[in-house]
Amino acid sequence: MKNALLLLKANRIMRQDILGKRKYIFYGGIILMFIGMAMVFIGFLLGKDSSDDFGSSIVFLIQLQFFLIITFIFDGFIILKNGIGQSNQRIEDIRNYFFHLPFEFSDFIIAGLISFWQIFLLSTLISGVYYAVSLFFEIGEKNKGLVVLASILSCVAYVFFLCAFLVGAFCKKHAWKAVNGIYVLSFVLFIAGIFLMGFFEGQITFAEKLSPLCSPAGFLLLLSPVPLSALAVWILLKVCKKGAWYNA
């Protein structure tokens, strides 16, 4: 674990390089999120109806940030491709940067998964904070069933993320198309959850529609990838312990 964290530090340089100009979108997203947070609390202080105005804004911004983070974590995913064997110039650059540094392949797998856990933890944290706030202000008490349904879809999406790692680790060279397919499918499922809520616009609040993670069930389901990904780490380590940096 210590080595994986060191690897993440080493990865900062590569991340900056990979992000390139996208870093402005990423940092812009963070700034927007904090502006949103500030807006909602100012709204509360001014006594506005948070569920329709400022609450909607913050949830929208949280979701925006979530997708920005996903974009950002694409880079973590690119790094994980290292173990899957896809070859292109960027992957070559990443390998050339890392292979002589004092890390084993297993550190790479753990570091990749830690970077994904960051999403889960961040989303959970944001959702948890918002959920606590929404409970306090009695937001989102209608159509809990739909919220749970969307949450389940979101969690299925997470599970697919993890399946992608497993398939990649087991099949190495020839798994990339399958991994890409699963990755896309997971996004489709996640977005389907959001759109499903859209069909019921008017019955639920805008905040609920945009935030399937803000229900109690969603919050609990959100935690489910943690033990699952721990299992994934264990399997990946078994499979990849002796892996080389290039699958030539």
Added chain:
Amino acid sequence: MDNMALEISNLSKKFDGFSLSNISFKVEKGSIMGFIGENGAGKTTTMKLILNAFERDGGEIKVFGLDNIQNEREIKQRIGYAADEDCLCIGSTLGAHAKAYAKIFKNWDEELFKKYVELWDLPLKKKLTDFSKGMKMKAMLALAFARRPELLLLDEPAAGLDPVARIELLDILRDFVADGERSVLISSHITSDLDKAADYITLIIDGEIAESEPLDILEEKYALISGSIDDLRGKEYELVGVRKGEMTFDALVLREKLKLFPGVAVHTPNLENILTFSIWGRRERRRKA
């Protein structure tokens, strides 16, 4: 074993259209091993196998007596590496690399790093994409030396370096191994550099080790001969390699076989002669086969 920094035995690796076969050689502590061969002979692949960048098909690699796969982290902490390809994140700066390396490498020496940065006048805040090829190599060398490694793997470090930096590098390498504990494996096409600096030479041709000897023994083992084409009649197969003109020839031959060529002029070969004639001889034998 304790005196060995690197020990490679029967290493093999197959790629499409190329293979390394039964690679075996050793690098003693306190020595510089020159690793020579033509492009595509397998020098870089061997170095990457030492770093477990590729999965080997067979054989054994021991670094400081430890298996290179079982002890990958520990070994890489003790190895410095610089190569004639981008092993740095070129969108970043040298300063950022040094900052990251300081956290990663236990023996990182910031003062030593600064010393090389000053010596080679390297900018810390400029993006590596804006570095020339020679500057990138100097940056990699500065990062490699500052790790305070016990074994340096240098893959074509002289490529792109100006003559002054090349001479400085040779001096640094001599100082580096002077304590008898640290070693260098260096591949280079500039054999005159290795003539000056290397203690041992390993010659690799078409993925096979042709020679691995102390440099002085290697130079004593062979003789460079020249004479009339008539002197070769019926004895060409005794040569390591030959280059023929219309009337005359130059050839590399084992000294023990000199008596077969009376009347020819005999010279002491340099490393370049040994390398080139060995490759020409191998090609000729392959063509005839």
